[in-house]
Amino acid sequence: MNDRAHRDTIFVEECEILAHEAHPGAQHILRIRAPRIAAHARAGSFAHLQCDPLLPMRRPLSIMRVDAQAGWVDFLYKAVGEGTRLLARRGTGETLSVMGPIGTPFSPDPARPRTLLIGGGVGIPPMLFLAEELKRRGAPWAPFVIMGSEVPFPFQARPSRMLVPGVPEGVIAAMPLLEDWGVPSRLASRQGYPGCFEGYVTDLARAWLEALEPARREEVAVFSCGPHPMLEAAARLAREYDLPCQVSLEEFMACAVGGCAGCAVEIRTDAGPAMKRVCVDGPVFDARQVFGA
């Protein structure tokens, strides 16, 4: 922190709720007006929201999409605890205090433009953000997105028009938004949803990797966000194919600016174990630091 570059990089905005949709499985998509956050957020950034004036703490939510021009920010969250349940009750037109953008974002390597994005459940948002960022950058970036969910996806899946080698026959369900962007995607679930891959996201990822020629495989990097066991499986898969892998972690959080060390997790470094703050040192970490090389 010798220089002052870190200063004034997180904004506190009073944000109007522009839209707040409920989806099956207690999932909610929230759109707020937050021009400064939208202008500075990167794929992997999160925001810290006041869910309700009655709660003493904010809640961290991954950013799913931003529109810097229009000044809005989208979140997808699941109402699982008191904070998110209270947030789910807030309606269009109400205001929320939101801090952001926060955190070290994903850093795709131009030497590996074949980016494999694996998102599970409420880990989907940062993957969508990264896909949109890479789509905007254009060639040679070539993202492929795999999303998994054990509750209905918070969007109407549609049959993909894009052929993806290695994807088993009949696995055609894709996310419409990604289709519209020209980014191939496939959905996985063990719930038997039509067109979805029946199994784990990492099994589908393996099928895709297997179909790649070795020279192409060397251009792959893996990015993942989702439940811890899924991240561990993604990291294992990446290790097996000798691919770099970045994962986005979650932890209970208090300040979200690096002040309290409440969200620290154990990370492996060359100098031995270290405790790193998910909020500002992460949330994105090299998978080898989290799960071992």
Place this chain on the structure above:
Amino acid sequence: MTAEQRSLLALDFCGLALSSPIALLSGCVGFGEEYTRVAGFSNADVGAVCLKGTTLEPRLGNAPHRVYETPAGMLNAIGLQNPGARHVVEKILPTLDFSETRFIANISGSTVEEYEEVARIFDDSPIDAIEINISCPNVKAGGVAFGNDPEMSARVVEVCRRATGKPLITKLSPNQTDIAHNARRCIEAGTDAFAVINTLMGMAIDIESRTPILGNRQGGLSGPAIKPVALLKVHQVHQVCRDHGIPIIGQGGITTAEDALEFIIAGATAIGVGTALFYDPLVCAKINAGIAAYLQRHGMGTVEQLVGTLVTERPATQCTS
């Protein structure tokens, strides 16, 4: 805020000129620069910043989870994660802007000797004052917190007093029988000031897995939930301090200017803000403005005029049943 309002807030604390009665509390603001990430936040809005608890050797701290929200508050069990006193003095203090505010070290130890050595390391540094966190477990006394026992507390203060000429602030624990007696012993041992109070110990359980939520099993409760407890402790410690001219940083659940004013009236010269920042990182400017407006409304020239002005002519109701 106007220049006139600013001048109302300035005060002297153990010889340190503070621009505002607000001190940011140890453990909430890292090593002083973390909150400056937030646009609109400035260390210049507060009188002092208490740095993260520091021990002699680096510590990794506790396993997750380390924080958990509870009704009107939160539990924390960070476990004194810090890079060690020498690193703080050599690598971190030179990066701080001492023109913005006063920086106070917060020192911890597992033994009396460790406290003494950490105090000595900070004595030879530009730090403005040293706060002693006496709530650490004493490894030579079966892990009982130094601060829970007046004699052990005084012993820690005594060795730190020997190690430094800088202002010494002793952070008192509410987890003890007689805080006033402890304060008296710490004054005798040479403390210049008190911070009242540290967190109250608490716990939370996940009923599905039947496991403690915090990695450390227990943690410190902070936030509005502890405010009434903290206020009473400040009042009690002030009874001991006022005749000795020993100032107090009153802290525990302060989130508004009104909360801060209650603590000042109870006897706090400065007031600590910690957990409230997590909800509103820009809260300090609001507290400053609220205190200044109150002082103007009551025709007071400085915040120091309000300290310990609790009116107690009306006798406390006696229990008759």
